[in-house]
Amino acid sequence: MGIKAALGALAFAAVAVVAYLLVVQATVSEVPYYVSKDGRVAVYLSESRDGNTTLVLEVVDERGQPVNFTAFLSGPTMERFEDIGVAKGKGRARAAISKYVAEAAKLAKKLGYKPNEVRFGIVAFVTTVEREGNDTYLLTDIITIPVGPGEAVGREIVAKIKFKPRFKVKLNATATERGVAAYTDASIYRVQSEPPETIDVGCTAPIGFVTCYRYRVAETYASTEGVPLLITYVDSYSGNFIENIDHKHYISLSTTTTTTLSFEMSMAIFNNNDFEIEAPGPGFEIVLGQDQQKEILDLSCHFRPSYSALCYYGTSVFTPVSSTFTGDALLATGLTGDIRAVKYVLEERWCYISYYGAVFCGSWSPTSVEAWGVWLAGIWGSDYFLPYAEVDDNPNDGVGPLDKIYSSTLELFAKGKVDRVVVQSLYPVSHYYVSWYTLAATSQSSTYFQIALPVGAIADWVILKRFGIVLPPHVSLALNSLSVGIYVGTTRLDIFNYYALVDLEAKYAVPWAPYYYEYKNYYIKMADNYYDVPVPLVHAYIPPRS
Numbered sequence: 001m002g003i004k005a006a007l008g009a010l011a012f013a014a015v016a017v018v019a020y021l022l023v024v025q026a027t028v029s030e031v032p033y034y035v036s037k038d039g040r041v042a043v044y045l046s047e048s049r050d051g052n053t054t055l056v057l058e059v060v061d062e063r064g065q066p067v068n069f070t071a072f073l074s075g076p077t078m079e080r081f082e083d084i085g086v087a088k089g090k091g092r093a094r095a096a097i098s099k100y101v102a103e104a105a106k107l108a109k110k111l112g113y114k115p116n117e118v119r120f121g122i123v124a125f126v127t128t129v130e131r132e133g134n135d136t137y138l139l140t141d142i143i144t145i146p147v148g149p150g151e152a153v154g155r156e157i158v159a160k161i162k163f164k165p166r167f168k169v170k171l172n173a174t175a176t177e178r179g180v181a182a183y184t185d186a187s188i189y190r191v192q193s194e195p196p197e198t199i200d201v202g203c204t205a206p207i208g209f210v211t212c213y214r215y216r217v218a219e220t221y222a223s224t225e226g227v228p229l230l231i232t233y234v235d236s237y238s239g240n241f242i243e244n245i246d247h248k249h250y251i252s253l254s255t256t257t258t259t260t261l262s263f264e265m266s267m268a269i270f271n272n273n274d275f276e277i278e279a280p281g282p283g284f285e286i287v288l289g290q291d292q293q294k295e296i297l298d299l300s301c302h303f304r305p306s307y308s309a310l311c312y313y314g315t316s317v318f319t320p321v322s323s324t325f326t327g328d329a330l331l332a333t334g335l336t337g338d339i340r341a342v343k344y345v346l347e348e349r350w351c352y353i354s355y356y357g358a359v360f361c362g363s364w365s366p367t368s369v370e371a372w373g374v375w376l377a378g379i380w381g382s383d384y385f386l387p388y389a390e391v392d393d394n395p396n397d398g399v400g401p402l403d404k405i406y407s408s409t410l411e412l413f414a415k416g417k418v419d420r421v422v423v424q425s426l427y428p429v430s431h432y433y434v435s436w437y438t439l440a441a442t443s444q445s446s447t448y449f450q451i452a453l454p455v456g457a458i459a460d461w462v463i464l465k466r467f468g469i470v471l472p473p474h475v476s477l478a479l480n481s482l483s484v485g486i487y488v489g490t491t492r493l494d495i496f497n498y499y500a501l502v503d504l505e506a507k508y509a510v511p512w513a514p515y516y517y518e519y520k521n522y523y524i525k526m527a528d529n530y531y532d533v534p535v536p537l538v539h540a541y542i543p544p545r546s
Contacts, residue, residue: 066091112380
């Protein structure tokens with residue numbers, strides 16, 4: 001009996017070990033729910049060992065070697081962007097995000113969604129320190145990590161990142177240069193009996209007199225605004241020949257075409273007064289979930305010179321508040337959204353880290369490095385996005401967001417930051433169609449940022465009109481250059497014919513020659529390349545007859 005009992009116990013233990021291994025293996029998702037086109041960022045879900053919600057970053061260089069990194073994390077909450085935490089490690093680090101996921105669930109509800117229907121992009125400034133001679137440089141990679149407040153609860157979100165820094169900043173001073181001043185200041189701290197601090201930021205060295213740094217959210221400007229998915233500009237000459245202009249939008253998710261719709265962030269990164277535009281990844285995503293199909297927007301508007309516009313939204317009919325036009329005009333349709341402009345700053349300070357772990361630091365001071373980003377989430381009604389439609393009958397009077405979008409686009413065109421692209425001319429026809437597909441195919445934009453919604457110009461207008469703040473000219477120029485991109489998880493770009501279409505109808509056959517605008521040299525992080533991205537601002541141009 002003793003031998004049988006021992007063998008039985010051994011067999012039971014073996015089965016238990018195998019079962020445990022199977023459970024452990026089953027907890028790790030082998031398929032990422034998000035992956036960038038170039039494969040540099042892949043995000044997985046796995047079971048949490050302690051039941052907490054945790055973000056795990058695994059960072060390697062181009063050779064696959066672990067990187068000694070510090071990542072500064074932030075994300076959208078109810079009213080603003082907030083710093084979430086810091087993850088530090090060599091190749092792997094963890095950050096607790098239970099509190100943030102709970103806030104994100106509240107934001108989802110505020111926007112009209114269930115937590116399992118959406119994902120929010122956590123912005124990660126991933127940094128490492130590099131030395132060249134006596135100089136010390138900070139290398140920074142910026143990405144976003146989509147996290148769903150429903151699916152992430154009590155789980156680990158594992159983001160595998162191939163570190164490819166885009167920005168290299170010389171820190172203002174090395175430890176050697178600051179040694180004397182730092183020692184004097186550290187002595188003052190000791191005399192004042194200040195408690196030692198905990199280093200939860202990045203530093204140039206683990207011990208001694210060092211320079212420490214951090215990226216943090218400095219300002220957020222948020223507002224609920226109409227966001228045009230399509231704008232048609234009508235000049236006074238062309239208007240004489242136009243009978244009707246129809247805007248049509250039908251956006252849906254389905255298992256056969258696309259399962260996600262993403263609003264991609266863009267950021268302007270400054271060093272002194274110069275800036276570069278980068279699109280780090282998704283800011284807000286709508287996911288299909290368990291449904292077979294989900295309609296997101298069903299909107300069409302009929303515009304006719306001297307007549308009131310009429311819009312059809314699902315089974316409802318409405319007239320925009322500003323609805324009539326003659327002569328020059330801007331006609332816009334789209335969705336109502338939560339838009340945000342967020343400012344990040346890079347700060348530094350000296351610290352003395354003793355061999356025994358005591359830490360004494362000076363005050364944080366800003367560097368010349370800052371970044372501005374724009375973010376958008378569509379607000380959900382009972383069945384679709386809340387609709388938006390507007391007519392600006394005087395697009396040159398400096399009043400209203402549509403005027404701001406148009407005038408800032410012309411300013412950027414004059415400065416060479418925006419191109420004007422002529423669509424194929426047709427002779428002679430009474431109808432001319434231009435869709436998102438037309439723009440994306442003509443511009444050959446990245447699939448990760450196919451259409452650029454001019455959220456930056458709207459945010460600049462909001463900051464001035466809603467908050468009464470006049471931004472420095474170089475910041476305003478950069479903000480007007482920013483947009484939120486549209487990405488859909490599909491290879492069938494023909495669906496863009498339905499997402500946004502303008503039907504131009506003339507009173508009789510005319511030589512149409514419409515054109516649109518595109519932002520130049522957007523660095524699309526997820527595609528690892530520069531692209532021109534089209535703005536859905538179409539000039540319904542009919543050239544004068546000679």
